[in-house]
Amino acid sequence: MAVADARTGSGDPPKVSLLYNPALRSYVYQAATLILIVWVIWYAWSNAAQNLARANMTTGFGFLNSRAGFDIAQSLIAYSADSTYFRALQVSLVNTLVVAACGIVTATIVGLLIGIGRLSPNWLVSRLCTVYVEIFRNIPPLLVIFFWYLGVLALLPSIRSIFQHVKDNPNAVFFISNRGIYMPAPIFGEGFGYVIAAFGVGVVAAIAYTAWANARQRATGQRPPVLNVNLALVLLLPLVVFALLGRPLSFDYPIPGSFNMRGGMVVAPEFLALYLALSLYTAAFIAEIVRAGIRGVPQGQSEASYALGLRAGLATRLVVLPQALRIIIPPLTSQYLNLIKNSSLAVAVGYADLVAVGGTILNQSGHSVEIIAIWMMVYVTISLVTSLFMNWFNAKMALVER
Amino acid sequence: MTEISFVRDRFLTAEKPPVSESTALGWIHRNLFASWTDGALTLIAIAAIVYFLPPAIDWLFLSAVWSGPDRSVCLTVDQGGLLPSGWSGACWAYVNDRFIQFMFGSYPRDQLWRPLLVVAMFVALLIPMLLPKVPRKGLNAILLLIAFPIVAYVLLLGGYFGLSHVETPLWGGLMVTLILSFVGIAISLPAGILLALGRRSKMPIVRTFAITFIELIRGVPLITVLFMASVLLPLFLQPGNNIDKFLRALIGVSIFASAYMAEVIRGGLQAIPKGQYEAADALGLNYFQKMTFVVLPQAIKLVIPGIVNTFIGMFKDTSLVTIISMYDLLGIVKASFGDSGWITPVTPLTGLIFAGFVFWLFCFGMSRYSAFVERRLDTSHTR
Known part of the structure; x- marks a missing residue:
């Protein structure tokens, strides 16, 4: 009660x-x-x-329309000192994206190889991969950039010795100097657009053919040859069109100028140093992620697929890798984001990325609040887009449970 | 009667283990030449080692110059030095000559006992903190995180107790790297805990603020945060202020580290079972008691490896203050390349290898410690 x-x-x-x-x-x-x-x-x-x-300063983004007045060594889109600050920022954003994209591709490939190498039964290979990971993981990326820029690329042959080299070998078209790597630049002639169109058609046809082949395999149990047909569609088709059009492609060769090489295409040492450092540094982290991902798939999974009669390659591709990817993708995303953010270290060697060009504008115009706001906005947007894409990819790969 | 039974009266002598299991040859067969591809890989690896290792050892040690007064000992005859032409090797004489500068920057040479004393105190407090068996962790933590910074501040900066004042622009080298990362961790731990609790709070304003802060800082590179601290901070403070450049870098690094630390600690908070929170509620503990006595001790213990990893990352990231023209270890090494006394073609590589080795030593040590703690805390059942 x-x-x-x-x-x-x-x-x-x-x-x-x-x-x-x-x-x-x-x-x-x-x-x-x-x-x-x-x-x-x-x-x-x-x-x-x-x-x-x-300080008699005005605020607002109006200054972006005034003349920049400085040159940018590497610009993939049209730019001159007479362009506006806004244009300069666009050029630098493209540069940031280019080095980040190149770095991500290379870091992923190198990281994948090193990560698999660390799990190799081969004692020597696994030790070498471990040494690689332990060295690069524990050194600041900025130091790696300086290492390439000041320690290695600066020691390459000088432009004067390249001039001598050209005199000795008049047919040489490819030069490595401390001012960059010179190579022939392609000049696309009339009708090259058709070749690109043929390539596009080939890719679409290859995707359609693969879908058809998959459907046929499901229906009949027999798999039509996919790899060879796809290669023919993607490579042979544009090549045939290229030959039929009378090869509309010529090259602009680098030749010695008065102080520097003229013509051709040059990969600047600033870009190379940044790209190599970012790729090799991030690859060490990706290797660890890949290793953890593969070890995270129970041994029983590969044993079961062998028992079902799958060969080692097929077992890896169809059984182990899809499961490992689920573990790998989320940390991989944050490594990609780190690489994009680390590309801002470009300012240390003078590669014209967003931070380097923004810093120049900041010093010239004094609009510090606006420039830093632009930096934050752009980087946060890039980060958000990358995470959205990787989340979508992750959702596609994730375990579909009942 | 015929003998049909057989009784073994002595043991057979034991067989030798098969060749493939016991001898070095067997080990090589199993680990290096198990298949054709394996053998090919091994040969490629051996070729790479033979190609790269002897020249590297030669450059680093055999051909290296170990001592000398100025750059002439590291230059070849054609460059105006003493060595035969075609020589290339590390110039350790330069590192030797600049060593004190690399460690302490331009700190007055007659006052060097002050940073050395700080280092001694730090080591004396850190080692018992790191060894799990040593008791009185709480007292140790208070000494290390509260008393030590005050003493170190007074000792390094001076101006009190008859110590001469040493301005921060004179600081440099490894000392600055260590101070930046220590202050970064000491501030980011409490700030990170507050931010993590804020992010998991049920109060919308607090949560929104914590999420915005964390995601904004984590979304941008450290350089922009450092630029922000060094350019915007003087703008946002009282007109006519003259905020110390070193302090600005410290604030930038601390803000950046706090956002990352918050995410690490949030991971720990999420891993604590709901029952722990409910049990604390059932005991009548209020929010702060619940967090300090029940949840946080468990959560932080879980994420010690993550905290150490954040610390390693920060230790490496402090090298970025070079870009806002401060002289940490990397900055001072890089600045010394322009030093007319030691300009040689091999100076940059030598200096960078030295700085890289110092960074590597610290980071590798920390990562080993993190792995050790992880193993100790690992309560999973392994066979």
Whole structure:
């Protein structure tokens, strides 16, 4: 009875002091946080306004339309010193994306090879891969960039010795010097667009053919030859079109100028140093992720697939790898993001990436708040897009459970 | 009666183990030449080692110059030095000559006992902290994270107790790298805990703030955060302020580290079973008691390896202050390449290899420690 009495009681909730009311407390804490944040922002803003007024500075993004006045060594889109700051930022964004994309591809391939190598039954190979990982994981990426830039690429032959080399071998078209790697630049003649179109058609046809082959295998149990047909579609078709059109492609060869090589295509040492450092540094981390992913698939899975009669290669491709990928993709995403963010180290060697060009504009125009806001916006956007893509890929790969 | 039973009256002599199991030849067969592809890989690896290792050893040690007063000992005859033409090797004489500068920057040479004393105190406090068997971890942590920074601050900067004032622009080298990463970790731990709790809070304003802060900082490179600290901070403070450059870098590094630390700690908080939270509620503990006495001790213990990894990352990342022209280990090594006393073609490579080795030593040590803690904390059943 006493229990029932206590439960039904008088019907009122027990009297609690307002001080201990969780809902009220929550409001008070949040209000305090809000006031603190607003106060910090207001304090910073009013000081910034005063400081800017003292320095006779205006705020706003209008300055982006004024003339930049500096040159950018590597620009993949049209740019000159007369272009606007906005154009300079576009050029630098393209440069950032180019080095990040090249780095991601190379780091993934190297990391995959090293990661698999660490699991190899071959004692020597696995030790060498371990040494690689332990060296690169424990050194700052900036130091690796300097190592390539100042320690290795700066020691390559000087441009003068290249001139001598050209005199001795007039037919040489490919030069490695401390000012970069010179190679012939392709000049696309009339009608080259058809070759590209043929390549596109080939890729689409290959995808369609693979889908048909898969459907046929499911229906009849026999697999039509896929690899050879696809290779023919993707490579042979554009080549045939290329030959039929009378080979509309010529090359612009680098030749010695007065101070430097002229013509051709040059890969600058700044790009090379950054690209090599980013790829090799990130590859060490990717190798660890790949190793953990493959070891995360139970031994029984590969044993079961051997028992079902699959060969080692097929077992890896159809059974082990899809399961390992589920473990690999999430940490791989964060490594890709790290690589993109580390590409900002370009500023240390003068590769014209977003931070380097932004820094130049910041020094020239003094619009520090705007430039840093642009940096944050662009990097956060790149990070978000990359994570969205990788999340989509992850969802595609994830275990579909009942 | 014929004897049909057979009774063994002595043991057969034991067979030798098969060749493939016992001898070096067998080991080589199993581990290096198990199949044709394996053998090919081994040969490629041996070729690579033979191609790269002897020249590397020769460059680093045999041909290297170990001592000398100036750059002439590391230059060939054609370059105006003493060595035969065609020579190339490490110039350790240069590292030898600049060693104190690489460690302490331009810290006054007659005051070097101060940073050395700080290092001694740090080691004396850190080692018992790292050894799991040594008792009184709480006291140790308070000494290391609260008392030590104050003493170190007074000792290094001076200005009190008759110590001469040493301005931060004179600081440099490994000392700066260590200070930046230590302060970064000491601030990011509590700040990271607060941010992680904020992110898991049920209060929308607090949660939104924590998420925005963490994701914004984690989404951008450290360089932009450092630029922000070095360019925007003076702008956002009282007009006419003259905030120390070193302090700005410290703030930048701490902000950056806090966001990463928050995510590590959030991982630990998520791994604590719900029952622990509920049990603490049932005992009548309020939020702060629940967190300090029940949840956080377990959560932090779980993520010690993650914390150490964040620390390794930060230790490497402090080298980025080079870009905002501060002289940490990498910065001072790089600055010394332009030093007219030691300009030679091999100086940059030698200096970078030295700096890389120092960084590697610290990071490798930390990662080994992290692996050791991970094994100790690992309670899973392994066969």
